[in-house]
Amino acid sequence: MKNYVKATAWLMAGCSLFAISTVANAQDANKSDNAKEEVVVVTGVAKGQNRLDTSISISSLGNAEIAKAAPRSAAEIFRNIPGFRSESTGGEGNANIAVRGLPVAAGGAKFLQIQEDGLPILEFGDIAFGNADIFLRTDLSVGRIEAVRGGTASTLASNSPGGILNIISKDGSAEGGAVQITQGLDFDQSRVEFDYGGAFSDNTNFHIGGFYRKGEGPRKAGYDANNGGQFEGNLTRHFDNGFVRVGFKYLNDRTIGYLPMPMAVSGTNADPKWGSVPGLDAQSDTIHSAYFLSDAGLGSNNQNHVSDVRDGMHPVVKAFNAEAKFDVGGGWNLDNKFRYAQNSGDFVSLFPESVGTASEIAAKLGGTSLTIANGPGAGSAYAGLAMRVHTFNVLLNNLDNMANDLKLSKTFNLDNSKLDVTFGLYNSHQNINMDWVWNSYLMEVKGDNARLLNAYNGTTLLTQNGLAAYGVPAWGNCCTRHYDTQYDIVAPYLVATYSIDKLSLEASIRHDGGKARGNYAGSVQKPNFDVNGDGIIQPTEVSVSVIDYANPQLVNYDWNYTSYSLGANYRLSDNVSLFARTSKGGRANADRLLFGKVKADGSVAKQDAVDFVKQHEAGVKYSQGGVKLYATAFFATTEEQNYEATTQRFIDRVYEAKGVEFEGAYRVGNFKINGGATYTNAEITKDALNPTQVGNTPRRQAKWVFQMTPSYKMDKFEFGANFIGTTKSYTSDDNLLVMPGYIQTNLFANYQFTEKLLVSLNVNNAFDTFGVTEAEEGSITANATNYVRARAINGRTTTLSLKYSF
DSSP states (O other): OHHHHHHHHHHHHHHHHHHHHHHHTSOGGGOOGGGSOOOEEOSSSSSOEEGGGOSSEEEEEEHHHHHHTOOSSHHHHHTTSTTEEEEOTTBSSOOEEEETTOOOSSSSOTTEEEEETTEESSSSTTOTTOOGGGGOOOOTTEEEEEEEESGGGGTSSSSOSSEEEEEEEOOSSSOEEEEEEEEESSSEEEEEEEEEEEEEETTEEEEEEEEEEEEEESSBOSSOOEEEEEEEEEEEEEETTEEEEEEEEEEEEEBOBOOOEEEEEEEOSSSEEEEOBTTBOTTTBOSOBTTBOEEEEEOGGGOEEEEEGGGBEEEEEEEEEEEEEEEEETTEEEEEEEEEEEEEEEEEEEEEEEEEEHHHHHHHTTOSEEEEOSSTTTTSEEOSEEEEEEEEEEEEEEOOEEEEEEEEEEEEEETTEEEEEEEEEEEEEEEEEEEEEOOEEEEESOSSSOOBEEEEETTEEOSBTTEEESSOGGGTTOOEEEEEEEEEEEEEEEEEEEEETTEEEEEEEEEEEEEEEEEEEOEEEEETOOTTOSSSOOGGGSEEEEEOTTSOEEEEEEEEEEEEEEEEEEEOSSSEEEEEEEEEEEEEOOGGGGGTTSOTTSOOOHHHHEEEEEEEEEEEEEEETTEEEEEEEEEEEEEEEEEETTTTEEEEEEEEEEEEEEEEEEEETTEEEEEEEEEEEEEEEEESSOGGGTTOOOTTOOSEEEEEEEEEEETTEEEEEEEEEEOOEESSTTOOSEEOOEEEEEEEEEEESSSSEEEEEEEETTTOOOOEEEESOSOOOTTSOEEEEEEEOOOOEEEEEEEEEO
């Protein structure tokens, strides 16, 4: 497979070079109008531009291409974009997303920003248990997705030096709409979505849309694990010199969050044999269970609180956005975008802290045996494989976000050239108010409704209906916590582009000034605390982890940094352009610093407040008729301060990544193919806390990742496939245990019954390929059966859709 991926990538590179040489020697008289690039990109540029005229790496996915990828989440869409590594095995949110080899050391999307209509969903993409993609859902309202890698992502947005993912909504400029019903054929899920847009009058248009979805989901949870939807819309009023647009979004959704679960691995670190634990299928099961629906304990203010495990990832979003764009006279144009979102909800999921035999798990609590706590056989002895589970239970009280981006631009026409100048001012405010109320439980290792377990020391009960502890003593009771912090950013920026003949030179600079204010509180153990109020001190109440509100820690620090980006683009012809760029950007660290980096006076060290990314890139773009080819070579360095809750480790490293991105599309007659491949050679170049890892490859970073979608259309029938592939990578920075490469195949077929009625069959992971994206263990014992905690891609799921357009 590795050789196949390399061959594909080098073939695309060869085609690119052939296109360059062919067009460079062509006469201008042979230029063709249909060779011109049609898509005008709006992300990462000061004003809308033809893709071939930009000196940045940018991709665009339309809604037709999105549908062909058979996505089950936004993260599964992102993995179809070259340069991005999207680990989409967390469900419909909580994905780990990286770009160009920049690290994902502790989850989320640290070095890139996910936007809706040009403004961030959340200011920071890796808020612990509040990742930006948790608050994102895609439906028929999406017009297209634009993705910028490197370049002006450093200067045209804050906290996104690696890249930008921008979901752009339909605006009603095209009359019409659709209703679509989708039913899972081999899994329990039903979904209905709609959109409609058009004109209210000659100068006013609108668009509305949304979805509702319910079902167990792609894995057997024992209950409706996905339940909810969203409704959104916008209204645009056009004037002679511009337009005003206002929009809204309401999202209230509950989706299961899949965390690592037990898998069986044998063989050796270099040549492991990954598989399922008996009774727990790694592709179709989950450790969630109908016998574990409530997590009763303490919540905010150390008051009694019962969480419903079925809430899973439960985002509640009430967002308002507006844009005003006008020619204000004298050649000046004003563009202002505003977004305010009230974000709250919950994150509840199950994480196996340890896996072992019944006696091994009982011994961790000072016990000798286990019994079944509920369900069939309750009260009887248990002798199978067991696990101690931590409930990742986080109350997302307030993640409200406000952002405003003001741009004032003008084009100065000079002798045989022109100068475009844009002045910008960005302001944002981000709240992070949450409570972590984690507890410990014992469960059997089983899919399809695992039961809770009790531990005994002889005849002495050590647990309470499966509850092992209020808190997580296995991790030093780290994770009973309260945050109440606010982050404000003011960022002026300047973009200047000088164009003469076929050459354009661009320079941009941005200065981010930010402040963090607020407080946080850690945990303290309270002895003999009657949590459930029954008047009896249970074994689990002898020592209870509570939030230490009596000793709050101050957060009071500022940060400042300057970013820049310099680029050049040379248009060889209507069909070919060459570009090069160098950039430096920063990412302010937010809640991750609250794990021990904040000093007693609320300050943080300057080197901890901001992590910087430097990138250099050069590439070629070719577009003519049905052929589009893009190739970019890149080199990036970055530093990272972070904390990983599951390993209780701090991270303080410097990384380096270099590689090549290929992207292409080809259309001839009824056949069409598009795709891309990315080669990345990444390395840890400095590690202040663990120097032995210097020279190693960052965890989960493969040398090659690729995607490809061929399709064929004849009359009313269209069919095709979407391939997602990766070569091997390592589970940890120690570079011992290998996660093998794999190719996932998604199939689709559409039949147009009438002009307005479309039926679609969609098969995700059609061949039931086994693929692992993440694991907690860094090594195994050779030639033995090891139980590791990992996340695998879902097995085969099939849907049938009926879409009526009007």
